[in-house]
Amino acid sequence: MEIAKTIKVFVTLLLFTILTAxxxxxxxxxxxxxxxxxxxxxxxxxxxxxxxxTANADKIIDNLKEAKENPVIKALLIEINSPGxxxxxxxxxxxxxxxxxKTKVCLLKDVATSGAYWIASACDVIVxxxxxxxxxxxxxxxYLEFSKFFEKYxxxxxxxxxxxxxxxxxxxxxxxxxxxxxxxxxxxxxxxxFIKDVAxxxxxxxxxVSEIADGSIFTGKKALELGLIDVLGDKEKAIQIIKQRTNxxxxxxxxxxxxxxxxxxxxxxxxxxxxxxxxxKISV
Amino acid sequence: xxKDKWIKLPNENLKYAEEExxxxxxxxxxxxxxxxxxxxxxxxxxxxxxFYFSFYQIFxxxxxxxxxxxxxxxxxxxxxxxxxxxxxxxxxxxxxxxLFILLFYFVLLxxxxxxxxxxxxxxxxxxxxxTYKNVIIRNLTKSVLLPFILIDVLGYLYIGKxxxxxxxxxxxxxxxxxxxxxx
Numbered sequence: 001m002e003i004a005k006t007i008k009v010f011v012t013l014l015l016f017t018i019l020t021a022x023x024x025x026x027x028x029x030x031x032x033x034x035x036x037x038x039x040x041x042x043x044x045x046x047x048x049x050x051x052x053x054t055a056n057a058d059k060i061i062d063n064l065k066e067a068k069e070n071p072v073i074k075a076l077l078i079e080i081n082s083p084g085x086x087x088x089x090x091x092x093x094x095x096x097x098x099x100x101x102k103t104k105v106c107l108l109k110d111v112a113t114s115g116a117y118w119i120a121s122a123c124d125v126i127v128x129x130x131x132x133x134x135x136x137x138x139x140x141x142x143y144l145e146f147s148k149f150f151e152k153y154x155x156x157x158x159x160x161x162x163x164x165x166x167x168x169x170x171x172x173x174x175x176x177x178x179x180x181x182x183x184x185x186x187x188x189x190x191x192x193x194f195i196k197d198v199a200x201x202x203x204x205x206x207x208x209v210s211e212i213a214d215g216s217i218f219t220g221k222k223a224l225e226l227g228l229i230d231v232l233g234d235k236e237k238a239i240q241i242i243k244q245r246t247n248x249x250x251x252x253x254x255x256x257x258x259x260x261x262x263x264x265x266x267x268x269x270x271x272x273x274x275x276x277x278x279x280x281k282i283s284v
Numbered sequence: 285x286x287k288d289k290w291i292k293l294p295n296e297n298l299k300y301a302e303e304e305x306x307x308x309x310x311x312x313x314x315x316x317x318x319x320x321x322x323x324x325x326x327x328x329x330x331x332x333x334x335f336y337f338s339f340y341q342i343f344x345x346x347x348x349x350x351x352x353x354x355x356x357x358x359x360x361x362x363x364x365x366x367x368x369x370x371x372x373x374x375x376x377x378x379x380x381x382x383l384f385i386l387l388f389y390f391v392l393l394x395x396x397x398x399x400x401x402x403x404x405x406x407x408x409x410x411x412x413x414x415t416y417k418n419v420i421i422r423n424l425t426k427s428v429l430l431p432f433i434l435i436d437v438l439g440y441l442y443i444g445k446x447x448x449x450x451x452x453x454x455x456x457x458x459x460x461x462x463x464x465x466x467x
Contacts, residue, residue, distance in 0.1 A: 005396060005397075006397075009392050009393065009396050009397070012392060013339065013385075013388060013389055013392055014339070014342065016385060016388055017339045017342050017343050017385050018342065018346060020343065020381050020384065020385055021343040021344075021345075021346035021347040021350075022346055022350075024347060024377055024378065024381045025346060025347045025349075025350030025351055026350065027377075028350075028351045028373075028374045028377060029350050029351060066368075069363060069366070070363070070364055070368065071355070071360040071363050072352075072355075072360075072364055
């Protein structure tokens, strides 16, 4: 009787334990993925716009940091659909990506040009569709200049500066030759670094990259021939490559994304960034 | 049976035999006493150890994989939690669940057997009116209200027992005093 009672009590306890574990587990059930999906959509910069999708470099780096430090994450899938962005933002992301010691596979979507390609080149493998537009290895600092327009309507730009080149890049007057040369030198320097990085990342010679780094865009098919990407394919292909390189039998993607609240959206709308026009911006 | 209380008697049937037989002496419960606090503390620790190696493991085996917190090392878990702070809530919920199971362990065993595994080993049992309400109250600070256990135990300084036992004065821990009779 005593033994039967003991068994009964311990079995009750065991069932209670199992039920509690099961119910609590069900309530907080989560499947943590083993591959971080990080999307870089839109123009890359440190700014944000409420009117269009932009890729905020700080937030992307935060997501990359999370993926880097998370022991559950074994690989990264970087999805890029971007025309490029500012030089510093792009370089920051590319350099941080290079510091991550996990498998990085990049999937190019519709467009991955200029700075977006710079970031892609920092990955281990680049997968692209045949008709993805990529390339455009180059730097631009073009801007609108309204001096003739102002002249036409009698608007005068009153120039008060402490140095001759203090207002370089202002849209309100024509740039001098010296200013254009200065800007061009800066652009050329950045361009050289862009070429050097791509050559190093893609294991190509600097000469070969220089030949195609005149800003030309290429389809995915052409990019494959030039050695700018590794394989033609889609997301499934990218996942397959991840499995091969990491020996994972199952890939569970976990998207690292930032959730924007209504208050954030409103504050972006009211911020002065929305009203900046014709700002000199150096982009890749 | 405590074997040091067994005595050896000669076998009267064999005159020249040197064989001895062992005889159990009669016992009689002569009273009860409150066990010292150290004995109760040790009994509690034994219960915790037993619980850890049994029900705690079963709980974790089922719970952790479901909530995605199964790691191969504590370092990995620490690293994961530092980058996913929102996952702490799952750890906390799991711990609360464990504490409730611990309460259930004490309640069920004390109600049915007047003792637990640890108490049994230390020779302690309960006496008095053992109702579910009483056993739950006296075991709250040993389980779900574990953060308050030190406050509860302070009762020993002022009233000679835990504060929670004020509410359950009808039941108390006992330590059997046994005297051995003579042949």
